[in-house]
Amino acid sequence: MNDKTLLIMAELEDNNLKPVTFDLVAAALKMTGGATRSILMAVTGTSPDAAASEAASRTGIDVLAVTVTASITSDIRKQAAAFVAGEFAPSYILCPHSAEGTDYAPALAVRLNAACISAVSGVVIDVDGNLLFSRSICGGQFNALIKPATSPAVIMIQPGAFQVQAYEGTAGAVETTTFEAGPGALRMNGVEKSRETSSELDKAKVIVSAGRGIGEPGNLDAIRRFAALFPGSAVGGSRPLIDMGWLEYRHQVGITGATVSPSVYIACGISGSTQHIAGMNGxxxxxxxxxxxxxxxFNYSDLCIVDDIMGFIEAFEDFIKNGEG
Ligand SMILES: Cc1cc2nc3c(=O)[nH]c(=O)nc-3n(C[C@H](O)[C@H](O)[C@H](O)COP(=O)(O)OP(=O)(O)OC[C@H]3O[C@@H](n4cnc5c(N)ncnc54)[C@H](O)[C@@H]3O)c2cc1C
Structure with a gap:
């Protein structure tokens, strides 16, 4: 496993691969022009071997299963990633811009004295062959193209930003190693899972999502009526609505909520932050x-309607009822 210039840090839950790992693979392949040879994936966990084999066969990428001899915290993840980076000296380390990734990737960059680019949603190769990373700034109004000035550089990939392709070729090689974790600065006291049940977002054919633009919680009735006009629909929401208590968390779409891929997604009064787009881009x-x-x-929409959302729903309901709007 020599000549690995690009290191992917897989994300696991209960020693199983999380889908965001394949977003990192898609970004890595974009960086290498589709070649897997220079890519190494580290699958780090207390019992990572099965996930490592799965990753190797589903991607064709060589995988290092790193068994960690401690309960996993963000501090241990950082230590393990630094350990693998020390062994292979990659030019780029790809981490997910997820809740877990944001917990350790910036600290990893500090540890390695490396640049860290967060929320990366695109890769561009300039005329001189340099890799540039794009991310939106100013609430999605502008896109910045950034070239890291260090090697290695930690690149945090926005979930959902890269097109994941199915792979059916030869499996990558799997090697194993053990990382003896030092005393971490944090101790894990346990993980409590949300008791909320699913909101049907994952099964819905049509999702009607409400954002802060609906104005007030009472207007959710109109959103629910609007959604009910589409068979197999469910109501989603942007994070501010969940933070304000207008909708329960299970309705939240986005990087810290659900990742959805309905046939039709209707965004009502939603600005289109990268955190929201990450959840509905599919x-x-x-x-x-x-x-x-x-x-x-509107940059992510097939049909752009510039209108007051409540006025639009009223006109749409009139049209359905009376055939005119
Ligand atoms: C770490 C982190 C994680 C996050 N995770 C998520 C996440 O998972 N999901 C998520 O959604 N956000 C998330 N956010 C928040 C995100 O950054 C945005 O703040 C949020 O998505 C904005 O929600 P919004 O579009 O509803 O509100 P706003 O950005 O306030 O946009 C409201 C929109 O409504 C429009 N509008 C106003 N009035 C009307 C009207 N009468 N009719 C029609 N349109 C109207 C406005 O033009 C505007 O575009 C996260 C942020 C951070 C920092």
């Missing part, structure tokens, strides 16, 4: 209704 057909013609959500 939708088949996106319709956005927003009163601001420059809203970032």
């Amino acid at each position: 939708s088949g057909y996106v319709i956005a209704i927003n009163s601001d013609p420059n809203a970032a959500i």
Whole structure:
């Protein structure tokens, strides 16, 4: 496993691969022009061997299963990643821009004295062959192209930003190692899972999502009525609505909520932050209704409707009822 210039840090839950790992693979392949040879994936956990074999066969990438002799915390993840980086000296270390990734990747960069680029949603190769990483800034109004000035550089990949392709070729090689974790600065006292049940977002054919643009919680009734017009639909929401207690967490779409891929996604009064887009980018057909013609959500939409959301729903209901709007 020599000549590995690009290290992917897989993300696991209960020693199983999380889907975001394959987002990292998609980004890595974009960086190498599709070649797997220079890529190494580290699968780190208390019992990572099965996940490592799965990763190797599903991607064709060589995988290092790193068994960690301690309960996993963000501090231990950082230590293990630094250990693997020390062995292979990669130029780029890809971590997910997930809740877990944001917990250790910046600290890893500090540990390695490396640049850290967060929320990366695109890769560009310039005329001189340099890799540039794009991420949105200013709430999605602009895109920045960034070239790291260090090697290694820690690149945090926005979940859902890269097109994941199925792989059916030869499996990559799997090697194993053990990482004797030092005393961590943190101690894990346990993980409590949410008791909330699913909101049907994962099964819905159509998702009607409400954002802060709906104005007040009472207007959710109109959103629910609007959603009910589409068979197999469910109601989603942007994070502010969950933070304000207007909707329960199980309805949240985005990087810290659900990742959804319905046939149709209807965004109602949602601005289109990268954190929201990360959760709905896999939708088949996106319709956005927003009163601001420059809203970032329109950059991700197939049908852009510039209108007041409540006025639009009222007119739509009239049209369904009376055939005119
Ligand atoms: C670590 C982190 C994680 C996050 N995770 C998530 C996540 O998982 N999901 C998520 O959604 N966000 C997440 N966020 C928050 C995210 O950054 C945005 O703040 C949020 O998505 C904005 O929600 P919004 O579009 O509903 O509100 P706003 O950004 O306030 O946008 C409201 C939109 O409504 C439009 N509008 C106003 N009035 C009307 C009207 N009458 N009719 C039609 N349109 C109207 C406005 O033009 C505007 O575009 C996260 C942020 C952080 C820092």
